[in-house]
Amino acid sequence: MNVSIIGVGNTPFGKFPHLTLEDLxxxxxxxxxxxxxxxxxxxxxxYCGNALASQLFGEFTIGQKILWGLGIHQIPIINVENxxxxxxxxxxxxxxxxxxxxxxxxxxxxxEKMYVPVKKILDAGEHDxxxxxxxxxxGSFAMRAxxxxxxxxxxxxxxxxxxxxxxxxxxxxxxxxxxxxxTVEEVLGSPMVVSPLTRLSxxxxxxxxxAVVICRSDKAISYGKKSVQVKASxxxxxxxxxxxxxxxxxxxxxxxxxxxxQAGLGPExxxxxxxxxxxxxxxxxxxxxxxxxxxxxxxxxLKERKTWLGGSIPVNPSGGLLAKGHPVGAxxxxxxxxxxxxLRGVAGARQVPxxxxxxxxxxxxxxxxxxxxxxxxxxTV
Amino acid sequence: xxxxxxxGLWQEELGVSSLKGSQCPQCExxxxxxxxxxxxCYWDKLSTVLLSGSGIVFSCTQVFIRSKxxxxxxxxxxxVLLEDGIxxxxxxxxxxxKLDIGLPVSLAVGVTGKNSEGEEVIGYYFQPPEEVEA
Numbered sequence: 001m002n003v004s005i006i007g008v009g010n011t012p013f014g015k016f017p018h019l020t021l022e023d024l025x026x027x028x029x030x031x032x033x034x035x036x037x038x039x040x041x042x043x044x045x046x047y048c049g050n051a052l053a054s055q056l057f058g059e060f061t062i063g064q065k066i067l068w069g070l071g072i073h074q075i076p077i078i079n080v081e082n083x084x085x086x087x088x089x090x091x092x093x094x095x096x097x098x099x100x101x102x103x104x105x106x107x108x109x110x111x112e113k114m115y116v117p118v119k120k121i122l123d124a125g126e127h128d129x130x131x132x133x134x135x136x137x138x139g140s141f142a143m144r145a146x147x148x149x150x151x152x153x154x155x156x157x158x159x160x161x162x163x164x165x166x167x168x169x170x171x172x173x174x175x176x177x178x179x180x181x182x183t184v185e186e187v188l189g190s191p192m193v194v195s196p197l198t199r200l201s202x203x204x205x206x207x208x209x210x211a212v213v214i215c216r217s218d219k220a221i222s223y224g225k226k227s228v229q230v231k232a233s234x235x236x237x238x239x240x241x242x243x244x245x246x247x248x249x250x251x252x253x254x255x256x257x258x259x260x261x262q263a264g265l266g267p268e269x270x271x272x273x274x275x276x277x278x279x280x281x282x283x284x285x286x287x288x289x290x291x292x293x294x295x296x297x298x299x300x301x302l303k304e305r306k307t308w309l310g311g312s313i314p315v316n317p318s319g320g321l322l323a324k325g326h327p328v329g330a331x332x333x334x335x336x337x338x339x340x341x342x343l344r345g346v347a348g349a350r351q352v353p354x355x356x357x358x359x360x361x362x363x364x365x366x367x368x369x370x371x372x373x374x375x376x377x378x379x380t381v
Numbered sequence: 382x383x384x385x386x387x388x389g390l391w392q393e394e395l396g397v398s399s400l401k402g403s404q405c406p407q408c409e410x411x412x413x414x415x416x417x418x419x420x421x422c423y424w425d426k427l428s429t430v431l432l433s434g435s436g437i438v439f440s441c442t443q444v445f446i447r448s449k450x451x452x453x454x455x456x457x458x459x460x461v462l463l464e465d466g467i468x469x470x471x472x473x474x475x476x477x478x479k480l481d482i483g484l485p486v487s488l489a490v491g492v493t494g495k496n497s498e499g500e501e502v503i504g505y506y507f508q509p510p511e512e513v514e515a
Contacts, residue, residue, distance in 0.1 A: 132386045142442035195443040
């Protein structure tokens with residue numbers, strides 16, 4: 001793709017009752033524009049990912065609301081909702097805008113505020129039959145965990161290692177929501193949410209924002225920053241087979257194949273990965289979807305510490321959704337920010353040495369036992 | 382008259398309840414709940430079919446988060462693989478220690494909880510066959 005990332009910005013993730021959506025989005029966008037060495041007037045189009053503001057605050061078109069305060073006026077601004085992939089879908093659309101020639105410079109913002117005084121359990125959709133039957137969002141992942149454990153013999157204490165690893169990584173990330181390490185015993189001993197997933201097997205709710213500035217690769221050099229190339233950007237909806245595939249996500253596999261083809265790279269070329277570990281089981285199944293190991297061997301990859309910092313293919317060095325946090329609309333952009341920092345070599349204590357190729361994977365929603373949305377972005381320096 | 386969790390999901394004939402699905406005459410795919418157009422081949426003249434009342438638990442989970450709509454705690458939901466070859470989402474009732482992947486279950490209709498107005502609602506659920514008579 002003729003697209004490069006020239007600026008990144010993000011806020012810490014966590015619970016910030018005193019900060020508004022505008023405060024969060026403004027901070028991340030401003031940092032990204034400054035990092036690119038640009039001024040707001042240079043932004044020719046902007047895409048803003050957000051999933052929950054309409055449900056929680058009755059807000060809409062928040063991209064315009066946030067960006068006018070930065071002096072970004074009279075340009076196309078598009079608001080994007082695609083569940084957990086809202087931010088990464090905004091990035092995908094911005095890449096298409098650059099590729100098409102519609103704009104030379106674009107801003108991508110992902111922002112979410114989930115921590116509100118009146119706690120509300122998030123439904124997948126109150127009119128869905130599943131919701132009326134008592135299904136809740138983590139339930140589809142819990143069923144996957146049960147099916148996977150039955151099919152491949154994965155044990156609960158092995159699955160818990162995902163949370164142990166990602167909390168260990170999160171402890172090295174100053175922007176992570178959780179900076180405390182946890183043990184297998186603590187993960188398994190925390191309160192049960194949906195069997196077999198305990199509280200520490202599920203990502204937290206939180207607030208945060210992340211932003212990137214992208215431009216045409218042939219113009220990136222003129223901005224003088226160490227730019228990162230976008231080699232592939234893929235977005236796919238699910239296949240919704242019935243019976244569904246509970247121990248795998250075929251949409252992961254399809255999206256990964258498409259991204260690897262687009263990039264001319266394969267899983268063996270990757271140095272670092274950020275993927276959608278909303279629940280412990282998800283990370284293990286995503287290893288397999290991305291082709292890091294054969295089906296059923298994700299647990300082994302984890303146990304052999306290949307996906308830990310210091311291993312052959314570190315996954316979620318940021319702490320992932322489990323420890324860094326998961327402000328839904330911000331997540332997809334924050335994963336890209338993390339990969340850019342890794343490829344620039346500025347990731348501090350969590351730096352993967354000599355990282356040249358990184359992949360960001362995000363997944364949104366569940367329908368008929370399949371993902372509603374999968375995004376994969378491959379970046380290189 | 383008691384409300385249902387959603388109208389049109391099942392019908393009762395001679396005291397036997399069956400889930401109502403659709404079948405595509407062109408590609409033979411079955412769907413639950415009923416659909417107007419086949420998502421696989423776009424055929425728009427689907428027929429209503431009564432689905433088998435028996436199947437096995439395809440996957441399930443116990444929900445420990447307190448629900449305003451369901452008093453049972455924890456309660457179990459899952460997908461049931463029907464003899465028709467498709468899965469349906471369902472509430473699962475019966476001995477929690479036995480409810481597991483592969484367990485044979487049968488359809489039943491009865492009070493499953495409340496709606497958002499706090500009124501009792503009738504829904505469908507699946508349970509192990511030996512518990513149907515009890």
